[in-house]
Amino acid sequence: MSYQVLARKWRPAKFQEMVGQEHVLKALVNALDDDRLHHAYLFTGTRGVGKTSIARLFAKSLNCEKGVSSTPCGVCSACTEIAEGRFVDLIEVDAASRTKVEDTRELMENVQYAPTHGRYKVYLIDEVHMLSTHSFNALLKTLEEPPPHVKFLLATTDPQKLPITILSRCLQFNLKNLIPERIVSHLTHVLGEEQIRFEEPALWLLARSADGSMRDAMSLTDQAIAFGAGEINEADVRAMLGTIDQRLVYQMLNCLAAGDARGLMAAVTDLAQFSPDYNTVLADLISVLHRIAVAQALPDAVDNSMGDQIQISELAAQLSAEDVQLYYQVALMGRKDLPFVPDPREGLEMVLLRMLAFRPAGAKPRQTSLTNPPESVSPAAHTIDAPAPAPAPAPALAGHEAAQPPTAPVEAPQIEAARVEAAPAENLSPPAAVAAAPAPEPAPALMAQPAQVMQNGYEANTPPEAGVNRAKKPEALPVQGEQDAPPWDEADIPPASDDYSGAYTDSGYPSAESHQEPPSESHQESQVVPETAPVSAPRLDRSIQVAKTEVEILPCPRNLAEVQPEHWVHISRSMGLTGMTESLATNLSLEQVSGSGIALHYTKEQHTMLNEVQRERICAALADYFGNPVQVDFIQAPQQQETPAQYMNRKREERHAEAVESIRNDATVQLLQQQFDAQIELSSVLPVD
Structure with a gap:
């Protein structure tokens, strides 16, 4: 007898021998035992998961001579013939080779005839998605209402290609891949x-x-x-x-953990002797890194399926969790870029060197530094791993790492006092003394590292004296009023903000740590301004003052007897409300104040949202604001007074109208319109504050 391959010899003979697919077997077994059989079944799944095997077992269960059940005998003539593939009432159709509509019509013509030997005539159509559109149309009516002695079993690896009309006529079972x-x-x-x-x-x-x-x-x-x-x-x-020896993967990871570049290149050389698929090498490396990450998170979850439990545990102890995650991501991206490299081995080497060169932000330095690096690897490329020790940072930046870009200048009072004493300003006017004041030397801890890239729009490796401030500095600051326009370019001055503090970072922008009010004029006369601090243009100062004065147009009385309807604009925004409650309060109008109570009007559209919860919150906020309980009457009536929301919209429109008028009256804009026939895009005009 000729040899029979294992795949055919060990094909399951009953449902209990099936490996996996319990969710499908349970439904079929219960349907057979309870005699609740459908006329059409569709089995989907990738190759080799048991679609045809389950269909044949189902046909055997239907036609077993001992009766319909989920446990066919396997010894009767029907079971034997089905197992050997010669049962006359089991019509197996290869849809890939019979795609024409004529073939489907020929099959459907024989459906009406009763089975010859078995109990049911079973049509097993494999790869049913290969049928043509006309074949599907010819199958529709019979598939919907077949004779009682006919069962359809369809199998496919691509159910997306089946028409929805076919799917709706079948019970569909999705078979899963086996783990x-x-x-x-x-x-x-x-x-x-x-x-x-x-x-x-x-x-x-x-x-x-x-x-x-x-x-x-x-x-x-x-x-x-x-x-x-x-x-x-x-x-x-x-x-x-064609897979590689896993010991080479462990050797590479051990070299990465030790920072041994020479050993890493030696492992790649040993690997190249086997002429491996370097894409597979990276895949094995990714798989091992995944097992290491699992071992670090859940040590008990690591199995010995690959016979490497000891190696995985040792590597999990040597590598930090941050390094494992970084190596995993680098290997994953390197595998994607591997088709674009001229030599796959070079691609693998660059991936490994990239793992060796970089460290996660904030990770601890490696315990073992790089030793004896090969000549092709520059030692300077590894200075990122362990930066040179820097002097202790200033107290204002305690807790920040040395490699972090500077965010604020050191403002120690001792430095300011020393600079005041050292400045020879006896014979100079205050502005001249300001210009002659020496710039403070930056702290060593704040020096930008060479590996840093653009910071705040400037190159990080620019010397501090050249990159602190790009604004053009005059020889001496003119006294206010001596000339109309400043002698420097206003476009180079960083924009002013409402939170003006006078303290600036090395990049020329205001410090985030200093939010003080501008010093008074008397104090400005004796204050020494650092050379690195840009001086605001008068135009920007005026815009700041305008922005601040417009917010405080009306006082906010705390006595209910002094409240007028127009005060509601500021009271509603000073009660500490947030979210929907604040939105509702700003859309109410204060119509009347009498004694210890006020009357708030709301519209019909606000009735649903202004429920009891929102009303209680507004009443409680008013009581906290005035310090006494307030009787609040919420009345649905026309709003005669201006609501805070309407007030803000009106002010916004007025400011926009002023800005538009200012743009239109600007001499430069008018000149551009005359020379170039330019048009003003009014929607882009915004107030300066």
Whole structure:
């Protein structure tokens, strides 16, 4: 008798022998035992997951001579003929080779005839998605209302190509890919029954290569048996599959953990002798890094499926969690870029060197520095891992790392006092003394590292004296009123903000740590301004003052007897309300104040949102604001007074109108309109404050 391959020899003979797919088997077994059978079933899933096997078992259960059940006898003539593929009432159709509408019509003409030998006539149509559109249309009516003695079993690997009219007429069962653990367990049982010696790591390699298909796993097992002369061992399976020795992957990771560039390149050289697929090498590296990350998070979750539990545990202890995550991401991106490199080996080497060169932000320095780097690797490339010790930072920046870009200048009172004493300003006017004041030397801890890139729009490696402020500085600041326009370019001055403090960072922008009011004029006369601090133009100062004065147009009385309806604009925004409650309050109008109560009007559209909860919040906020309980009457009536929301909209429109008028009256804009026929885009005009 000729040899029968394992995939066919060990095809399941009953539902209990199926590996996996319990969600499908449960539904079919219950339907057979309870006699609740549908006329059409659709089995979907990738190759080798059991679609055809389940369909044949279902046909055997329907036509077993002992009756319809989920446990066919397997010995009667019907069961035997179905297992051997010669049962006359089981019509297996390969839709890939019979795609024409004439073939489908020929099949449908025989549907009306009763079965010859069995109880049911079963049509098993494999790869049904290959049928043409006309074939599907010819199948629709029969598939919807077939004769009682006909059952349709459809199987496909691509259900997306099936028309919705076909899907709606079938019970659909999606078969899942098999996990490697299930495949290894089944291969262990099969090889034990076949009395073939094997190594368990070899079975894991076969199971992972099968990619969820039991048939592929059986076929690879047949190939491994032939390759190993009747045995299955790990070395032969790796050679057959073209996979690399995992010990080289562990060697590379050990070199990464130790920072050993020479050992890392030596591991790549040893690897290149096997002419591997470098994409597979990166895939194995990613898989090992995943197991290491799992071991660091859940040490008990690491199994010995690959026979590497000890190595994984050791690497998990040597590598930090941040390094593992960074290596994983670098390897993942390197695998994507591998097709674009001129030599795959160079791509692998660059991925490994990238892992060696970079560290996660804030990670601890490596315990072992790079030793004996190869000549092709520049030692300067590794200075990122362990930056040179820097002097202790100033107290104002305590807790920040030395490599962090500077965010604020050091403002120690001792430095200011020393600068005042050192400045020879006896014979100079205050503005001249300001210009002659020496610039403070930056603290060493605030110096930008060479590896830093653009910071606040300037190059990080620019010397501090050249990159502190790009504004053009005059020889001496003119006294206010001596000239109309400043002698420097206003476009180079950083924009002023409402939170003006007079303190600036090295990039020329206001410090985030100083939010004080501008000093008084008397104090400005004796204050020494650093040379690095830009001086605001008079135009920007005036815009700041305008912005501040417009907010405080009306006082906010705290006595209810002094409240007028127009005060509601500021009271509603000073009560500490937030969210929807604040929005509702700003859309109410204060119509009347009498004694200890006020009357608030709201519109019909606000009735639903102004519920009891919102009213209680507004009343409580008013009581806190005035310090006494306030009787608030909410009345749905026309709003005679201006609401805060209307007030803000009106002010916004007035400011916009002023800005538009200012733009239109600007001499430069008028000149541009005359010379170039320019048009003003009014929607882009915004007030300066």
